[in-house]
Amino acid sequence: MLRNSFIATLTFAVIHVLPALGENTTMTNNLKVLVSSNDFPESGLEVLRKHFTVLQSRFIHFGEEGITENKEELLNLIPGCSGLVWVSHHPITKELLDKAGPSLKVVATASAGYNHCNLDELKARGIKLANTPNVLSPAVAEIAVGLILGAARRFTENLDQVRRGEWEIGFNKVLGQDVRGSTVGIVGLGGIGQAVVKRLAGFEVGKFVYTGHREKPEGKALGAEFVSLDQLLAQSDFIVLAVPLTSETKHMINSTTLAKMKKNAILVNVGRGDLVDQDALYDALKNHQIYAAGLDVTTPEPLPKDHKLLTLPNIFILPHIGSATVRTRSDMGVLAANNVVNALSGKPLITPVLE
Template sequence: MNISTFIYVFTLVFTLWLPVIDALSTNMTKNLKVLVSSNDFPDSAVALLEEHFTVLKSRYINFGEEGLNENKQELLNLIPGCSALIWVSHHQITKELLDKAGPQLKIVSTASAGYNNCNLPELKARGIKLTNTPDVLSAAVGEIAVSLMIAAARRFTENLDQVRRGEWEIGFQKVLGQDLRGSTVGIVGFGGIGQATAKRLAGFEVGKFIYTGHNEKPQAKEFNAQLVPLDELLAESDFILLSAPLTDETRHMINKTTLAKMKKNAIVVNVGRGDLINQDDLYDALKNNQIYAAGLDVTTPEPLPKDHKLFTLSNLFVLPHIGSATVRTRNDMAILAANNVINALYGKPLLTPVRL
């Protein structure tokens, strides 16, 4: 048999056996269990996982009181023997849950960009990999960031109250707001969300973009954005966007001291995490008109109690953490989270790993 014939025969045999090999591989991975922490994880991603593994899914939502009570207990019952955990929640991953899982747990795949609730020290100590879902939600969160800027600048809280009361303040100088046109927008956290927001603001004729961070971003050139120290950003910005991750360094970065460095017409918008802001200090600054307004998609806690003092302010506009809440974005996040699990359990490179 010459070499050409051998290659032809080998290729033919391999092609015929490939479906069999794939089937055997799939049957082997069906023994692996994947736990989905919340009952509202998209069906499209569950179906993708079920092609490869045995999927267990909580009957309860993993948010709010239900997540802390019924869901928590069910997860403790379901997780023993699982090889992967898809975390769909703003609640903390507890040491108790990881202890219950056992040593075969290989990966936690969180369906979110942030991962401050994922107990990084415990995951690292146990050799468990962690992934998140950045970038796929940047466009949707950027849209909410722009919406909050407009809502706070144009005094939506006051104006909506007028409409509901049927008592409109009519006059040439009544309820005047601030312009995005010609303004300086300072972005704290010029990653995917910060850049997506800048891209969407371009059509509003913003005067200048500045940002702060540890390093210059090559993408900043697209927006003529300039890297500046935080103090300079606070002093110059008309709009201050918080889109940074929550770390020990960024926790309560907006506080009495930093608020005092802002312009009187400054508007603070937070689409990152609630604890980027000391809310007591923000309340004082808004109540005393030390800054102009604020728009929040994230708070501490979530949900914010309906009798919270922040809701007494007319220069604050609050949304219930809906930054990524579109059909397309949530589905994309779920599919990415599922594919990270598939890659991890097949020994392939992770798509969006978190460095522990």
């Protein structure tokens, strides 16, 4: 009798518990997450597929394709989606958010910057926003170092010599600037700025200075001195821009700030193109008001092949490849995916911008 009672109780528990578990799994899988581009890393997709029904655009979400075929597909796919993974340099439009409707709870941008994410609209609709900082800092810092070397050692001119097969041979030909013994100024000592200082430490830099809203304990640990922006501009041989684009930082490098730099100064931008007034930069470089510039970011992107900056010999430009390594892009994809998982399972965002 006791044994029969035990079996009956166990059977009752299995019958009632298993459907409940199944229902929870089905509820999770029924949540839809839209990935905006066809080139999102597989590592990130694997994370999302474990939890949700994943919809993904068939098109790349960059350049002309991103504002034609991709745009129309996203408008068709987003209704009813609970999460959106934004893999693009194009802005999130009000039209897209209207199409998403009230079901959209979270946007995860696969980027450190989020100026393209329409913060006002997301905040007004109560939609959470996450980004992918820190995981890309090492890779972007490596590009910053590359731009420093490329601009200082006149890579644009020297590569042109190689392509033409006409080398300027001589003891005093195409001489560059030394990093050794220089003063390097970091505008924005966040994750990227700190990673730049760490990587340049082996170059025998004479002094590191930085500026920002406040002095940071990390600066002291790295041996970097906190100064005002004006002091940094006046002292630095190399100036590295590593701040996000905001209303405060837009065109922070302009004719006025360029005039405060040393004649041998080299400007490096790994933040966003609009940190720099490019017309003012063109004039400063053309007139040899500053020595050179190295840019991984421009306005617009891609920079037109006939843009006047590309006519200058003292500028070294890369096509926004700061985070473009296999490992970094995979890490960004996984972090973006896990932010969506957390948001839709009631957990805090890992890297929140809006909560």
